Structure formats: C-alpha cells, structure tokens
Amino acid sequence: MRLTLALLSSLVALTFSTASLAQAYPTKPVRVVAPYAPAGNVDIIARIINKRLETELGQPVLTENLPGGNGVIGTQAVQRSDPDGYRLLVSSSAHVITPVFQKAVPYDPVKDFVAISQITAMPMVLMVDANLPVKTHQDLVAWAKKQGGPIDYGTLRGSAGHFAAELWREATGVQVKQIPYKSGTAIAMDVAGGRVPISFDAVAASMVHLRSGKVRVLAITGPVRSPLLPDVPTFAELGFPGVDAQTWHGYWAPKGTPQAVIDRLGAAMVKVSQMPEVREAIHQVGGNVIGSGPKAFQDFNAAEAEKWASRAKRFNIQSD
Structure with a gap:
C-alpha cells in the first residue's frame, strides 16, 4: 500500500511538473541555429518565422548562423546542446539528405533530434x-x-x-x-x-x-503550380510524375527535449505558419506553407530520410 501511494504521489508530481514546465517555458531567449550563411533560403525562412515566434512565446527568438560542412557544423552544435528548448535547429531537406551521401556525418538526423514543425515545401x-x-x-x-x-x-x-x-x-x-x-x-x-x-x-x-x-x-516539381509561376506546368502535368524532388524547411530540437516543450513550440509554429503575412512572405520566396505539428513532422522526417537514402544508392550519389 505504501509503495502504491508513493508511486501515485510520484506520478502526480511528474504530471504537475510537466504542466508547469509547459506553462513556464520559455523564461529566457531562445536561439535558433541556421546551419548556413545569411541570406540563403534557410536563413530567410528562419527570420520570417522567428520574428513572429517572439510574440507567441513572449521571449526573444534569435537566429544564429553557423555555416560550414554542408550544414553539419551548425547541426552538430544543436545536437550537442542541452535538451531544454533554448537552442533549436532550423534547416532544410538537406538535414536528411546530407547524411546519406556525405561520409562521416557525426549524427543521425532522425534519432538524434526531435521534430517540431515542417514550415514549407519548396x-x-x-x-x-x-x-x-x-x-x-x-x-x-x-x-x-x-x-x-x-x-x-x-x-x-x-x-x-x-x-x-x-x-x-x-x-x-x-x-x-x-x-x-x-x-x-x-x-x-x-x-x-x-x-x-x-x-x-x-x-x-x-x-x-x-x-x-x-x-x-x-x-x-511538386503537386501544384507555383503562385509565382502560374503558367509553368508541373512535371506531373507533363506526364513525368516521378520527377518529384522538392526541398523543405523545418525546426528540430535535440533528442531528450521534454515533450511539453516540444508541444509548446509546435503549437506556436503551427499558429505562426498560418498567419496571412507569413504565408505571403513564404509564397514570395517560392514556398508552399505546410505548418505541421510534431508528430506529423517526425513521421515525414523519417520517411524522407529513408526515401533519400534509397535514391542516393540508386543514383550512386556520393561526396567527393
């Protein structure tokens, strides 16, 4: 009986602790690492989203450019960060593509990160x-x-x-x-x-x-025409549906980040991605807004890693 009561007390305490964490987070600025140089697509998407995230989270959201190694240097920096939600990664489909063709990438893009939200498909x-x-x-x-x-x-x-x-x-x-x-x-x-x-x-x-x-x-490529190029047909329209490569952008946290923090961030990013000014800004750089939550993006992330690994093998695409 005492053991049962102790276990119940522990569960109640954990529940309140998780709820409190979700309500309290964040209590200081959040840094978002873009593992590429300023002014590229990843950096542009980061600044569009991060600016509005500040309002949703009530704290500064700072873009930190750490380029090098085809994105590996900045991505590894996030992987090695404390899993507390205060240092995140924003990247593109290169997050799952680079490890399948480049040798000795020191992390697994699926297992070593927690997916938060897919923002775009381009x-x-x-x-x-x-x-x-x-x-x-x-x-x-x-x-x-x-x-x-x-x-x-x-x-x-x-x-x-x-x-x-x-x-x-x-x-x-x-x-x-x-x-x-x-x-x-x-x-x-x-x-x-x-x-x-x-x-x-x-x-x-x-x-x-x-x-x-x-x-x-x-x-x-892609399932629909671009608003920027409404007269340009898709490959599917032309009879070549297999030419379907797209790039996309999303946010991740280091493995071990509390689920309450992931849920808080995911909800904020979904809300931000549906803002009219955000949708327009993304359309202007050639993107389609996705705005998915953590579970959908985690599943997509894993499927994309498998797809690109298969294609790299099929086409013998390797680093020099």
Missing part, C-alpha cells in the same frame, strides 16, 4: 538558358537527345536539385553530366550567362533572371 524548377532553341519541356527533351552526348547541368552536389536532375534523366532518357557548384547563386548566374545550359533549382533562385529574360523555366 518545389524545384527546370531552368534553361534563354538562348537555347527551346520554348517548352518537350522542345528541350528533343533538343537534348540530338546533341550526341550528355548535356551539362549545374547543381550543388547532393542537393534536391541534384536528385531532381537524376530523376529527370531517368524519366526522359536524356543523358546529362553534372557540373558541381558550391553556390546556388552561381548556378543561376551561369545559366543566365550561357555557361551551363540547364539547372534544377528553387523557384526563388530563378526569378531575377527570369524577369530579365535571360532564362526560361519550363517545368516545376
């Missing part, structure tokens, strides 16, 4: 040099097959764009050769400058050059 576009003699996707495929060898495409190694190009090659039978880059900005500039004929990149990367008339966008 389709990739097939962008071509406007001087190519093509106006449609069908034109491009026909032109490429007449070249007598592989056509060059620019991409970041192991990126969603890299996978999109391989899926496109597989679906269309066009032979391609990867020209690896270290900067997405440089890729778009080289397509616009005629130094590389095609690329798969995020919508936002193409917009400046599209408006200048230096590139054309012939197709887009």
